[in-house]
Amino acid sequence: MALTGVEIFKLLPKTNCKKCGQPTCLAFAMKLAQRQTSLDKCPDVSEEAKEKLGAASAPPIRPITLGTGAKCVKMGEEMVLFRHEKKFVNPCAFAVEIKDTLATADAERKMEEAAASEIDRVGQKLRVDALYLSNDSGDPARFLELARLASTKAPDLPVILGTVNPDAAEGALGTLAGKKAVLYGANAGNISAMAEKAKAAKATLGIAAKNMDELCELTEKAKSLGVEDMVLDSGARSAGEILRDNTYMRRAALKKNFKPLGFPVITFANRADGMLETLVAGLGVEKYASIVVMNEAERWKNLALFSLRQNIYTDPQVPMQVQQKIYKIGEPGPKAPFLITTNFSLTFFIVSGEIENSKVACRLAVMDSEGLSVLTAWAAGKFTAGKIAQFIGESGIEGELEQRELVIPGYVAILSGAIEDKLPGWKITVGPREANGLPAFLKARG
Amino acid sequence: MPFTPPKESFSGKICEIGIGRGDGTVSLGGQSVMPFHSFEGAAPGKPAIAFEVQDVPPDDWPETVKDVFRDVSGDPVTWAAYCQDSLGADAIALRLAGTHPDRGDISAERAAETVSRMLAAIKVPLIILGSNHAEKDTSVLVRAAEAAKQTNSVIGKAQEANYKTIAAAAMANDLKLIAMSELDINLSKQLNILITQMGFDREKLITDPMSSALSYGLEYTYSVMERIRLAALAQNDPTLQTPMLADVGMYVWKVKETQAPEADLPEWGELGRRGVAWEAVTASAFLVSGADLLIMRHPDAAGAVKKFMAEMEVQ
Numbered sequence: 001m002a003l004t005g006v007e008i009f010k011l012l013p014k015t016n017c018k019k020c021g022q023p024t025c026l027a028f029a030m031k032l033a034q035r036q037t038s039l040d041k042c043p044d045v046s047e048e049a050k051e052k053l054g055a056a057s058a059p060p061i062r063p064i065t066l067g068t069g070a071k072c073v074k075m076g077e078e079m080v081l082f083r084h085e086k087k088f089v090n091p092c093a094f095a096v097e098i099k100d101t102l103a104t105a106d107a108e109r110k111m112e113e114a115a116a117s118e119i120d121r122v123g124q125k126l127r128v129d130a131l132y133l134s135n136d137s138g139d140p141a142r143f144l145e146l147a148r149l150a151s152t153k154a155p156d157l158p159v160i161l162g163t164v165n166p167d168a169a170e171g172a173l174g175t176l177a178g179k180k181a182v183l184y185g186a187n188a189g190n191i192s193a194m195a196e197k198a199k200a201a202k203a204t205l206g207i208a209a210k211n212m213d214e215l216c217e218l219t220e221k222a223k224s225l226g227v228e229d230m231v232l233d234s235g236a237r238s239a240g241e242i243l244r245d246n247t248y249m250r251r252a253a254l255k256k257n258f259k260p261l262g263f264p265v266i267t268f269a270n271r272a273d274g275m276l277e278t279l280v281a282g283l284g285v286e287k288y289a290s291i292v293v294m295n296e297a298e299r300w301k302n303l304a305l306f307s308l309r310q311n312i313y314t315d316p317q318v319p320m321q322v323q324q325k326i327y328k329i330g331e332p333g334p335k336a337p338f339l340i341t342t343n344f345s346l347t348f349f350i351v352s353g354e355i356e357n358s359k360v361a362c363r364l365a366v367m368d369s370e371g372l373s374v375l376t377a378w379a380a381g382k383f384t385a386g387k388i389a390q391f392i393g394e395s396g397i398e399g400e401l402e403q404r405e406l407v408i409p410g411y412v413a414i415l416s417g418a419i420e421d422k423l424p425g426w427k428i429t430v431g432p433r434e435a436n437g438l439p440a441f442l443k444a445r446g
Numbered sequence: 447m448p449f450t451p452p453k454e455s456f457s458g459k460i461c462e463i464g465i466g467r468g469d470g471t472v473s474l475g476g477q478s479v480m481p482f483h484s485f486e487g488a489a490p491g492k493p494a495i496a497f498e499v500q501d502v503p504p505d506d507w508p509e510t511v512k513d514v515f516r517d518v519s520g521d522p523v524t525w526a527a528y529c530q531d532s533l534g535a536d537a538i539a540l541r542l543a544g545t546h547p548d549r550g551d552i553s554a555e556r557a558a559e560t561v562s563r564m565l566a567a568i569k570v571p572l573i574i575l576g577s578n579h580a581e582k583d584t585s586v587l588v589r590a591a592e593a594a595k596q597t598n599s600v601i602g603k604a605q606e607a608n609y610k611t612i613a614a615a616a617m618a619n620d621l622k623l624i625a626m627s628e629l630d631i632n633l634s635k636q637l638n639i640l641i642t643q644m645g646f647d648r649e650k651l652i653t654d655p656m657s658s659a660l661s662y663g664l665e666y667t668y669s670v671m672e673r674i675r676l677a678a679l680a681q682n683d684p685t686l687q688t689p690m691l692a693d694v695g696m697y698v699w700k701v702k703e704t705q706a707p708e709a710d711l712p713e714w715g716e717l718g719r720r721g722v723a724w725e726a727v728t729a730s731a732f733l734v735s736g737a738d739l740l741i742m743r744h745p746d747a748a749g750a751v752k753k754f755m756a757e758m759e760v761q
């Protein structure tokens with residue numbers, strides 16, 4: 001929880017020596033509270049004050065990086081419970097589980113699949129983010145073999161090692177030196193040894209608790225053993241338990257500043273039923289997981305989950321309107337079709353998406369209708385013949401076109417005559433009602 | 447250290463409304479906690495899934511979902527009976543798509559006949575939907591409401607442009623009403639107020655904050671639903687204490703991701719499961735954000751969502 005200016009002031013030397021660049025200690029405290037300056041500007045601050053202020057300014061959920069290099073994943077740092085309050089910060093990582101009991105060929109296939117999962121989605125490169133290697137065999141040698149395989153087949157993918165055996169952990173961590181892996185599997189029986197292995201390898205420790213009480217005990221214990229970076233599993237496995245525990249963890253960290261739970265959460269969505277696994281993984285995306293582990297990463301599933309994560313982690317402040325202007329889709333020549341729609345961002349996404357689908361280059365006039373869709377804007381008098389005619393007339397677009405023809409949405413077919421009256425020399429063509437009719441419509445025009 | 451769960455309880459409560467008749471009655475709402483938060487308060491009603499059927503064959507649905515209903519979709523009543531008897535539908539949503547001026551312009555009288563036949567054939571609750579043509583819907587839904595008089599069916603959607611006529615018809619025939627606005631908590635609130643000011647009982651109202659599809663605005667619907675639910679519970683706003691509807695299928699089954707063949711876009715994977723996942727992920731996201739009633743198309747997607755709901759009860 002952030003301290004107020006007055007609370008910070010109490011911890012400062014109160015000499016008003018101005019070395020920090022502020023006229024008084026109080027002024028400096030106020031700037032600090034607003035995060036407009038940093039504590040190191042005051043040379044005389046006591047060690048005690050440093051510690052207190054440092055702890056208070058630490059984010060409620062600790063920032064931790066999974067993996068290294070271009071494919072590393074940032075976790076933690078979240079500040080809200082609901083995405084409309086403020087943008088969710090660090091999109092969760094999807095991890096695919098590979099068991100050391102699998103035949104080598106199958107393990108290789110899953111690793112290669114994950115490594116080749118990257119797709120381009122609305123300008124972002126998205127992929128399966130990590131491998132979860134699990135020591136199902138209980139045999140350290142087999143686990144080491146699997147870790148070695150991962151480091152050759154998918155060398156730049158971050159790795160989570162799942163084992164309860166400290167010896168197996170040590171061996172596998174040896175192949176991942178400096179890679180910021182997660183060592184998951186610290187429980188009541190092995191925590192001291194696991195904490196040692198994680199510290200030695202500079203890995204993040206994954207706590208595998210049976211319930212929330214035990215989880216708090218284990219994180220405190222790990223902390224006392226000198227572990228700073230942790231990810232948390234409360235033992236929740238059903239969708240309902242995941243919702244409950246992940247909600248409790250996020251609330252405790254944010255609203256109570258409860259330090260034992262101020263770490264990123266790992267959620268196990270693994271299900272034999274791939275469709276159900278997709279939905280439980282989706283719950284993890286929506287409700288506070290930083291790592292979601294799954295059995296399989298099929299392409300259809302990846303596409304759905306990547307899209308969901310993108311939607312949930314979108315900035316809610318971005319307005320639902322797009323700018324009024326004439327957009328070019330593809331490289332439209334002077335003969336390319338010219339269409340018009342409203343500036344409701346959903347309408348724009350759908351219409352421009354369908355024009356892209358058609359692979360016919362077009363110009364798309366997006367008219368300011370105060371963010372309303374076509375039908376509503378028409379009903380509200382924001383998308384009328386007069387306004388359309390004025391917008392097109394003033395746009396100066398006619399200079400770019402070989403013939404003056406405008407395609408209007410089928411829902412407002414009724415406007416075509418009135419627009420022609422108000423825009424002399426223009427031909428108004430009625431397009432399809434729904435955007436999904438556009439590809440057929442545009443292709444038919446040749 | 448024993449953990450003290452940071453529970454939250456609210457003063458507000460969602461109206462509990464029953465739809466349908468006799469054994470087929472389904473109860474929506476009634477909870478005083480955020481969706482599926484039965485670990486911190488009462489959450490009696492379970493969300494229901496209505497299967498969408500149309501008065502005309504689903505020519506505009508993509509193959510992967512049209513195929514499932516190939517043998518039954520020639521007749522809306524046969525189609526609905528199949529959804530009820532073979533697919534375990536909690537309710538039937540009859541969309542009178544054929545009444546749209548561009549899709550056959552079927553008359554209000556004929557639409558009302560379809561409604562009567564449907565009500566005679568099915569036991570589960572009926573949700574009667576217009577073609578989303580604000581003007582035509584007024585005449586169609588008035589006749590449809592008469593045909594459904596005192597069956598405790600649901601009718602909609604009343605929108606800003608036509609709510610007076612439709613709400614009056616729902617009131618006169620003792621039906622539940624869906625009020626839809628476009629993705630804005632204030633618009634939803636305002637429409638609910640206007641409708642209740644006509645004397646319409648708020649305990650018969652269902653709010654549709656407007657649905658969307660995964661990748662095509664899902665986050666807007668998701669957040670508007672969360673905001674509406676928080677206003678209803680935490681701020682105890684009576685005008686928003688209605689069950690919510692997510693009309694999922696019609697948004698999902700027109701996007702490219704549910705139609706493009708794998709041959710064109712190999713990186714998108716198998717089309718069949720991709721389409722089902724698109725609908726199921728969209729629907730379950732809206733359940734998590736507050737929907738009490740879903741309208742869906744593909745039985746596999748509905749089945750997956752049912753399994754997900756059952757798991758959400760395990761706490």
Ligand code: SF4
Binds near residue numbers: 014015
């Ligand atoms: S440098 Fe430190 S002691 Fe000096 S005025 Fe600034 S805050 Fe006060």
